[in-house]
Amino acid sequence: MKEIVKRFATGLTTLAFAAALAAPALTYAAGSDKAPLEIKVRVSEKGFFDEKGKPYGGKRMLQIPKDTMVKITFVFGEDLTSLAAGDTHQIALRAEDGWKQETSPLWMMNRESTVSFLAGEKGRTQYRAYCILDCIGMEHLTNLIIQVI
Known part of the structure; x- marks a missing residue:
């Protein structure tokens, strides 16, 4: 069970990091589609x-x-x-x-x-x-x- 929780936490951390990197690009794209x-x-x-x-x-x-x-x-x-x-x-x-x-x-x-x-x-x-x-x-x-x- 600890192993599943550890993988889940690692996955969430990776996802949060990727989202932080992608945020400026998503903001720029949203502004440029006008x-x-x-x-x-x-x-x-x-x-x-x-x-x-x-x-x-x-x-x-x-x-x-x-x-x-x-x-x-x-x-x-x-x-x-x-x-x-x-x-x-x-x-x-x-x-x-x-x-x-x-x-x-x-x-x-x-x-x-x-x-x-x-x-x-x-x-x-x-x-x-x-x-x-x-x-x-x-x-x-x-x-x-x-x-x-």
């Missing part, structure tokens, strides 16, 4: 639009909660009948401190490109998206403001 906030933005010669076709602009900004992982997918939104269907857009996302990310070129053969970032990282409060290529409608592709709230 899905990022996913946003799709349609890009065309007329500007930036949400999925329902409403334009973004100075009076209509994207607002993102601070410390939220954000994944913005820019979608080539030119109609096949549009004169701009052969055009190419490439979007840069820039913060006020100079931080910048760029999409790959968007065109008929590459219709989507994604950028990901942590909203508000290093005190950033605002981001601006704009086209960095000389394209049709470039004057309309400067008005997407992302505000950290």
Whole structure:
């Protein structure tokens, strides 16, 4: 009987030790499984639009909660009948401190490109998206403001 109790105690000690080692990894995994906030933005010669076709602009900004992982997918939104269907857009996302990310070129053969970032990282409060290529409608592709709230 003493032998069974001794094995049981040894097993519990081993299990407790293993659980103590695994705890930080389990905590990290539980925190990292939160899905990022996913946003799709349609890009065309007329500007930036949400999925329902409403334009973004100075009076209509994207607002993102601070410390939220954000994944913005820019979608080539030119109609096949549009004169701009052969055009190419490439979007840069820039913060006020100079931080910048760029999409790959968007065109008929590459219709989507994604950028990901942590909203508000290093005190950033605002981001601006704009086209960095000389394209049709470039004057309309400067008005997407992302505000950290």
